[in-house]
Amino acid sequence: MPVVMDADRMARTFARIAHEIVERNRGIEELALVGIRTRGVPMARRLALALGRIDGHEVPTGTLDITLYRDDLMRHAVGPQPLVRRTEIPFSIDDKRILLVDDVLYTGRTIRAALDALIDFGRPKLIQLIVLIDRGHRELPIKADYVGKNLPTSLSQSVQVHLTEIDGRDEVEIRES
Amino acid sequence: MKRLLKGGRVIDPANGRDAHVDVLIDGDRISRVGRDIPVEAGTRVVEIPAGLIVCPGLIDMHVHLREPGQEHKETVASGCAAAVAGGFTAVACMPNTVPVNDNAGVTEYVLKKAAEANLARVYPIGAVSRGQLGEQLADIAELRHAGCVAVSDDGHPVATALLMRRALEYAGMFKMVVIDHCEDQTLKGDGVANEGFAATTLGLRGIPGEAESIMAHRDVALAELTGGVVHIAHLSARQSLDAVRYGKARGARVTCEVTPHHFVLTDDMLISPRPYDTHVKMNPPLRDEIDRMAILAGIVDGTVDAIATDHAPHHYDEKDVEFDRAPFGITGLETAVSLSLDRLVHSGAITLLRLIELMAPGPARILGVPGGSLSEGAPADVTILAPDLRVTVSASTMRSKSKNTPFDGWQLRGGVAATVVAGRVVYVNDAAGLQM
Amino acid sequence: MKKDLLGIADLTRAEIYLILDTAEAMREIGQRPIKKVPTLRGKTVVNLFYEPSTRTRTSFEIAEKRLSADTLNIAVATSSVLKGETLVDTAMNIEAMAPDMIVLRHASSGACHLLARICKSRIINAGDGMHEHPTQALLDAFTIREHKKRIEGLKVTVVGDLLHSRVLRSNVLLLTKLGADVWLCGPPTMVPSGIERLGVRVSTSVDEAVADADVIMMLRIQQERMHGAFFPSVREYFTVFGMTAERVKRARPDVIIMHPGPMNRGVEIASDVADGPCSVILEQVANGVAVRMAVLYLLAGGVEDEEAA
Numbered sequence: 001m002p003v004v005m006d007a008d009r010m011a012r013t014f015a016r017i018a019h020e021i022v023e024r025n026r027g028i029e030e031l032a033l034v035g036i037r038t039r040g041v042p043m044a045r046r047l048a049l050a051l052g053r054i055d056g057h058e059v060p061t062g063t064l065d066i067t068l069y070r071d072d073l074m075r076h077a078v079g080p081q082p083l084v085r086r087t088e089i090p091f092s093i094d095d096k097r098i099l100l101v102d103d104v105l106y107t108g109r110t111i112r113a114a115l116d117a118l119i120d121f122g123r124p125k126l127i128q129l130i131v132l133i134d135r136g137h138r139e140l141p142i143k144a145d146y147v148g149k150n151l152p153t154s155l156s157q158s159v160q161v162h163l164t165e166i167d168g169r170d171e172v173e174i175r176e177s
Numbered sequence: 178m179k180r181l182l183k184g185g186r187v188i189d190p191a192n193g194r195d196a197h198v199d200v201l202i203d204g205d206r207i208s209r210v211g212r213d214i215p216v217e218a219g220t221r222v223v224e225i226p227a228g229l230i231v232c233p234g235l236i237d238m239h240v241h242l243r244e245p246g247q248e249h250k251e252t253v254a255s256g257c258a259a260a261v262a263g264g265f266t267a268v269a270c271m272p273n274t275v276p277v278n279d280n281a282g283v284t285e286y287v288l289k290k291a292a293e294a295n296l297a298r299v300y301p302i303g304a305v306s307r308g309q310l311g312e313q314l315a316d317i318a319e320l321r322h323a324g325c326v327a328v329s330d331d332g333h334p335v336a337t338a339l340l341m342r343r344a345l346e347y348a349g350m351f352k353m354v355v356i357d358h359c360e361d362q363t364l365k366g367d368g369v370a371n372e373g374f375a376a377t378t379l380g381l382r383g384i385p386g387e388a389e390s391i392m393a394h395r396d397v398a399l400a401e402l403t404g405g406v407v408h409i410a411h412l413s414a415r416q417s418l419d420a421v422r423y424g425k426a427r428g429a430r431v432t433c434e435v436t437p438h439h440f441v442l443t444d445d446m447l448i449s450p451r452p453y454d455t456h457v458k459m460n461p462p463l464r465d466e467i468d469r470m471a472i473l474a475g476i477v478d479g480t481v482d483a484i485a486t487d488h489a490p491h492h493y494d495e496k497d498v499e500f501d502r503a504p505f506g507i508t509g510l511e512t513a514v515s516l517s518l519d520r521l522v523h524s525g526a527i528t529l530l531r532l533i534e535l536m537a538p539g540p541a542r543i544l545g546v547p548g549g550s551l552s553e554g555a556p557a558d559v560t561i562l563a564p565d566l567r568v569t570v571s572a573s574t575m576r577s578k579s580k581n582t583p584f585d586g587w588q589l590r591g592g593v594a595a596t597v598v599a600g601r602v603v604y605v606n607d608a609a610g611l612q613m
Numbered sequence: 614m615k616k617d618l619l620g621i622a623d624l625t626r627a628e629i630y631l632i633l634d635t636a637e638a639m640r641e642i643g644q645r646p647i648k649k650v651p652t653l654r655g656k657t658v659v660n661l662f663y664e665p666s667t668r669t670r671t672s673f674e675i676a677e678k679r680l681s682a683d684t685l686n687i688a689v690a691t692s693s694v695l696k697g698e699t700l701v702d703t704a705m706n707i708e709a710m711a712p713d714m715i716v717l718r719h720a721s722s723g724a725c726h727l728l729a730r731i732c733k734s735r736i737i738n739a740g741d742g743m744h745e746h747p748t749q750a751l752l753d754a755f756t757i758r759e760h761k762k763r764i765e766g767l768k769v770t771v772v773g774d775l776l777h778s779r780v781l782r783s784n785v786l787l788l789t790k791l792g793a794d795v796w797l798c799g800p801p802t803m804v805p806s807g808i809e810r811l812g813v814r815v816s817t818s819v820d821e822a823v824a825d826a827d828v829i830m831m832l833r834i835q836q837e838r839m840h841g842a843f844f845p846s847v848r849e850y851f852t853v854f855g856m857t858a859e860r861v862k863r864a865r866p867d868v869i870i871m872h873p874g875p876m877n878r879g880v881e882i883a884s885d886v887a888d889g890p891c892s893v894i895l896e897q898v899a900n901g902v903a904v905r906m907a908v909l910y911l912l913a914g915g916v917e918d919e920e921a922a
Contacts (some may be wrong), residue, residue, distance in 0.1 A: 042732050068910070069649070069650060073914070074656070080911070080914060081913070084635050084907075086637055086638045086641055088641065120645065120650070121645060122646065128720075132908075238633055272886075301786055366841075374806065374810055376805075376806065377806050377807050378622075378782075380723075380743035380744030380779060381722055381744075383806060453722070453723030497717070498727075499723060499724050499727060500721060501720075507753045
């Protein structure tokens, strides 16, 4: 199972993205991070820390569970419903620059669901997308604003992002399904 | 027309007989019973295959034929067809028809329908009280004269101790038994199932066994007081058996019957396989395993005098409702013999002789009707049983108009091979391999 | 999960916890400015209520709407029943219009089982006769877990009309499944036969039953029961079994007082207890929506074994 990003590389990637965010948004005043469950959440926290170190201010961070917005629920599925977990966005998103954070960008459907969810929470000034890995094969017109690494893959492969907070190590690997 | 039933095992409890002998039927009477009866010209000879049993025609002393008034559930004709298919040569039918059989008119109507059907004999049971309302006595002498063999308010208990006393005294004049559906209405309330764990689990209002036994005790005391004859219908609770034992020990003239569903099933069946199955709803309800075991013990020790089905047909529309609203009752004519053979004889609890006693001479004696034996000169009512026949109960092929049975699909060992009433073969089971 | 929610009896421990955990997530939706998610969009849910109910029906309706389902309320007033239409016929007529789910409340125990046999729609039991009221027990468990962080090992005392209560049966099944120590208390005339077999303790002394209780759950007493000779009078009932502040003192200091509603103040519960600091009665109502959203969501998915359903 080839490792395409190790812990070191990941740390530098997060640092680089944090700087890009500050540059592009000319400061962090109106920023807020929203991590998409599951692995988008620790990513968002790390970015919040990194941004805080650069700028000195704390960036509010929220957690978004998009299960209830998925477009593939109840389509003649056989089997139990996917598990729903708590969404916690403890701040108003009105007029904020929301940075949506996810680990892998693939078909784009998860992001579509996340956008639908966010709109129900308020009216942000803008939404930007941060992903660690973009593996291509988009099915919707979605693109990321900040990409950790572009990784061309075939449909038979799967990309696994491991984060210490959840998996005990920092690593991205590709698997053949 | 002569018919010789040759070489079968004949079990005739009234004559203490269990032997391989021949039975000669001449017209509508049993003419001879013995070994190697010589065959005269013109006699139809029926070789009884090994394994089959020749016994006196079975009598079901508790059925509901629903005619007049509820012909959508059953008619006298369909009920008699069901009876003979179930091995019964005679049935006694309860008076809770519409109108109630409390007068000669209804009695004669039922008898006429039975004659037209020309299958099983029908012995009407008349009402104890006018309209079965529990207030005034019905015209019992008229009912007797018209052909009723007993009286009952079945469907309801005989409402008051006073009325029961009077009925016992009055019907006693004609040596008629009073059959009581024992049930204290205040304890029963709006109960729909046995008061016990199953009802608690399912949230159903319960009927304690004492609702039945309290009245059984009452009836025993009144039988003693009056010298009359009381028969406890469809006994279901172990406490009621105690009442009957007590009465018999003191010499009171009390008898009792049990239904096959009460010695086979318990209230666990309300929960599984089909929760709230209305085909498991009857009155008195299925009770606890202790009660079932007590009934088996009563069958073995002689406290129980008869097996009767309480055949209670209901149209499927009526049963396909919420449990609370469904009428009480299940059919029984076409499952009684198989259930009894499988669960009483093959289980080792009783002998074939004892079973036949409970289903032929027992009921005949209680009702005071001819039959129940294969004595020479007796009516030629004969049932031929196939105790080893494998039977699968199939509601859809039953002859009863109604299919409300909980036994659909049951595999049982034992069935009916043929039924003869007044010398006529009225039913033959093709699966039993008998050429009548 | 199975196709229907007919009772707690059919739920495993794992399924109960799944519902409670999902309800956690669902609760947050009620705190948003836009209290809606698109999950059941285009699904039709029929609320078929044969018994009047404001609380339960409203709760289900809000839950359904928050999930974007199309809801249809049928309050079967006496008219249908008067016209003699059977439950089976009513159900088959509704089924012909292909709803996705039917929420049924009915006066007869087992009515939901009857419906589940004939309808392909998912059936949710909102209370059948004296049998079960599973969503009530689930929201009760949710409320308890909120305050006590667990169910296992808690002493839960239920006081009231044990015989006629479907809320009782569901709660007993759920609490014993999750390992609580359940005590029941009520007049001996109202103790269901054999209830100890469900793994509960029965006492006719409120003082004994509530001693060191973590949770006290009160059941409603219908005043009409006086006429069935279940107890002599409301006054006497309150004296012997009513939950008063004095009695509450015998429980643990952090006890919570619950009631499925509607309350009869001064009959089963004193006003100062109902309105006091230990009471979580209003929270139960609020939690009802989240729990029902969880049930609707979990039942709306595919069925594990379509064949067996």
